[in-house]
Amino acid sequence: MTMTKKANEIKASEINESTPWQEMTIGGEIYEGGTSALVNTGEWRTMIPIFHEEKCNHCMLCVPFCPDSSIPVENGKRKDFDLMHCKGCGICFKVCAHKAISYEKVGA
Amino acid sequence: MAYSLKQQVEKPERFVGGHRLCAGCGAAITVRGVMRALKPEDKAVVVNATGCLEVSSFLYPYTAWEDSYIHSAFENAGATAGGVEAAYRVLKKKGKVNETFKFIAFGGDGGTYDIGFQSLSGAMERGHDIVYVCYDNEAYMNTGVQRSSSTPRFADATTTPAGSIIPGKPQNKKDLTAIMAAHGIPYVAQTTFLGNFKDFHEKAEKAIYTEGPTFLNVMSPCPRGWRYETEDIAEICKLAVDTCVWPLFEVVDGVWKLNYEPRKKLPVEEYLKKQGRFRHMFNPGSEWMIEEVQKHVDKKWEALLNKCK
Numbered sequence A: 001m002t003m004t005k006k007a008n009e010i011k012a013s014e015i016n017e018s019t020p021w022q023e024m025t026i027g028g029e030i031y032e033g034g035t036s037a038l039v040n041t042g043e044w045r046t047m048i049p050i051f052h053e054e055k056c057n058h059c060m061l062c063v064p065f066c067p068d069s070s071i072p073v074e075n076g077k078r079k080d081f082d083l084m085h086c087k088g089c090g091i092c093f094k095v096c097a098h099k100a101i102s103y104e105k106v107g108a
Numbered sequence B: 001m002a003y004s005l006k007q008q009v010e011k012p013e014r015f016v017g018g019h020r021l022c023a024g025c026g027a028a029i030t031v032r033g034v035m036r037a038l039k040p041e042d043k044a045v046v047v048n049a050t051g052c053l054e055v056s057s058f059l060y061p062y063t064a065w066e067d068s069y070i071h072s073a074f075e076n077a078g079a080t081a082g083g084v085e086a087a088y089r090v091l092k093k094k095g096k097v098n099e100t101f102k103f104i105a106f107g108g109d110g111g112t113y114d115i116g117f118q119s120l121s122g123a124m125e126r127g128h129d130i131v132y133v134c135y136d137n138e139a140y141m142n143t144g145v146q147r148s149s150s151t152p153r154f155a156d157a158t159t160t161p162a163g164s165i166i167p168g169k170p171q172n173k174k175d176l177t178a179i180m181a182a183h184g185i186p187y188v189a190q191t192t193f194l195g196n197f198k199d200f201h202e203k204a205e206k207a208i209y210t211e212g213p214t215f216l217n218v219m220s221p222c223p224r225g226w227r228y229e230t231e232d233i234a235e236i237c238k239l240a241v242d243t244c245v246w247p248l249f250e251v252v253d254g255v256w257k258l259n260y261e262p263r264k265k266l267p268v269e270e271y272l273k274k275q276g277r278f279r280h281m282f283n284p285g286s287e288w289m290i291e292e293v294q295k296h297v298d299k300k301w302e303a304l305l306n307k308c309k
């Protein structure tokens, strides 16, 4: 097999367990940022935070506490969780003083 | 400009989800907080010593970092960051790089207090324009909670197990922040996750934008190694500062400044009793251990107050 692409044209999304080495980048390098966003870590959850927008005053206190960058903010508003990445640690639930987040067993 | 959490969280995220750190990991909170302090128009080169953060944030081909990232070995994150910064200075002088780059090294306590210490000390002494951030979770968590020189006395670690022979780790925690201050570098600070992150953010910003070598030590609790419920991290950090176990201070050009004085200094057991690694200290007959910790914390706190006068 011949290499058809330059290393910096190979995208993380094209590399998987069955990709031959010739089609991978050399030296474990990656030429894009933030490719872990492709990974679903939401399936790790045993507990899930639930957002109650009507109670949120957008104080943003929960946002910097999230280890999984799963509380998006847009135009001064705290948006609903990014459940593809949230691991359900519950930190946000404890930090929110406005009861805008509840915390439940997955599938309960 | 006055600190505004609202403005800060509006910035584009530089450490994205999908990394494989444990649920509730303090290291990830530290990284997000530091990277948020960068001006959005500035670029960064991140150097990462071996550790939890490294094995979890860069699994080929998935990187959680939006910025350039180098995995260095356990012992040389300081040297790697210094080398990249030196190369940048030359390229900049020759006009081959135009953008502004900042150089940030991250290491856990294993990679910083212990294994990477000589390389960190050297990089600081040579005066590179870098920031070294230690996410201090007080043991080798990645390999299974072995004690480090940052592990506090009496903590139950797998290489210092609490039992009938020893009461957990026999030695006190190394005071690395003071050691870094003794290097005479322009900025050294100690912080953790508190409230609206004002203290954290301002320190990260100063560390990044002060010219020359700077050091930031961040208490970054580990729910697995410290054995507490993942959701309780904010409470653990608050108790650490309110008991003076982890005081918030900074050293600017050799001048020590206390950034937070608890309204009421709480007894250390408030902090200890929340964590499984100290559980044996609450057994009957173990009262002396809590007294020892209290004595040690009081002595360190008094000494800090004196330095900050």
Ligand code: SF4
Pocket (backbone or CB within 6 Å): A048, A049, A065, A066, A067, A068, A069, A070, A071, A081, A085, A086, A087, A088, A089, A090, A091, A092, A093, B024
């Ligand atoms: S539960 Fe944890 S991971 Fe999920 S959004 Fe809240 S803080 Fe983030």
Ligand code: SF4
Pocket (backbone or CB within 6 Å): A055, A056, A057, A058, A059, A060, A061, A062, A063, A078, A095, A096, A097, A098, A099, A100, A101
């Ligand atoms: S802490 Fe609560 S009220 Fe504040 S932004 Fe988060 S969800 Fe909304």
